[in-house]
Amino acid sequence: GGFTTKVHLAADGRCRPLSLVLTPGHYGDGPQRERVLERVSVPRSRVGRPRTRPDHVLADKAYTSRKNRRHLRRRGIRHT
Numbered sequence: 001g002g003f004t005t006k007v008h009l010a011a012d013g014r015c016r017p018l019s020l021v022l023t024p025g026h027y028g029d030g031p032q033r034e035r036v037l038e039r040v041s042v043p044r045s046r047v048g049r050p051r052t053r054p055d056h057v058l059a060d061k062a063y064t065s066r067k068n069r070r071h072l073r074r075r076g077i078r079h080t
Contacts (some may be wrong), residue, residue: 004025018041020036056077057078
């Protein structure tokens with residue numbers, strides 16, 4: 001890390017981390033969305049593989065590109 005290191009984090013509704021990506025400070029936020037979502041792993045309460053697709057994504061305006069929204073729609077993920 002360093003002074004400009006960025007933390008890209010996906011968390012659930014209770015603020016529990018689901019995935020984490022660290023990048024140098026000069027990396028853009030928007031392009032990291034796909035890397036963060038690829039690493040999402042939600043354990044199931046019973047038997048089965050962990051979920052890898054969130055129900056909904058809430059993000060700031062750094063992630064509002066058409067490419068990002070199109071990718072979320074293709075995967076069936078609602079977004080705000």
